[in-house]
Amino acid sequence: MGTVRPKACIHLPLAKDLAARVDAVCEARHVAFGAPREQLLAGLADAEGLLLSNQVCVDGSIYDAAPRLRVVSGFGVGYDRFDVEEATRRGIAVCNTPEVVTVPVADFTIGLILALTRHLFQNETYVRSGGWARRERPPGYGVDLGGKTLGVIGFGRIGKEVTRRAQPFGMRTVFNDLFQEPPADAPKSSYRPLDTLLGEADIVTLHVDLNPTSHHLIGTRELGLMNATAYLINTSRGPVVDHPALVAALREGAIAGAALDVLEKEPPDPDEPLVTLPNVLTFPHIGTATRETRRAMAELSVNNLLAVLQGEPPPACLNPEVLA
16 A cells, blocks of 8 residues: 655646656645636645745635645745744744845846946837937936945845945945844945935835835835935835835936836736836836746745655745744
């Protein structure tokens, strides 16, 4: 008589070799990504493991539908859509994929800073639309990064790497976080209270988790503290910024511009002003969208799932106390 394999629900497209790894350990049920939630719930009846995108809401309805659930393995670093507290109460491990996204998001953030400060997209549009050929007036000058101050809000893995990349451009860097002494592995940077940082920085970049204290962390008051020549970058989570307040600040010239990889509502409504304002660059949540990173994220999410189901510590767990 063969060993009974744990049952797992896979709600994410996987490469063939990764799907084979799951199938070798588990009796896997694949629910198509994007399928109606009712279909996902139906697929969880006897599941001990669940692998899915961190864009899917994992709440009491998921846990109720899967009374045998032992692990939720999320594809992505953010976990604001996962009810980790309820999972912990029920003894369910919640995993994510943090380390593998650090470098690509930091690289992308630097790209956004360059695109904003050098007006790269405006100039490319000027050429593509025929403005240069018609000898029309070009977009205005950009600004050098050397000597400018970068304010990093959230000095964790990504914030530290953005700082490390910015300094060779000659930028002066300051940071804000819950701590004032930078970690031992951090590049040299000075702490500032939030209000001080906002008034001092030429570029403000956000790298915080989304939680009740960071929701609308940047609103009307905070935008009013920034310089009229300053730029705002957000590659963290959309609701960290109060979008109506940002629209007003951009329209009134309270800040020079913004680059956003995340929005409060994704995808945005067709009439969302942030995607049409001339001093805003918006992107469809692509900070981790490289072949190498998405592969690494998928591998880590599978490793997390299989580790818990096999009674081993997962590489990245948000509530490891449930496994003690």
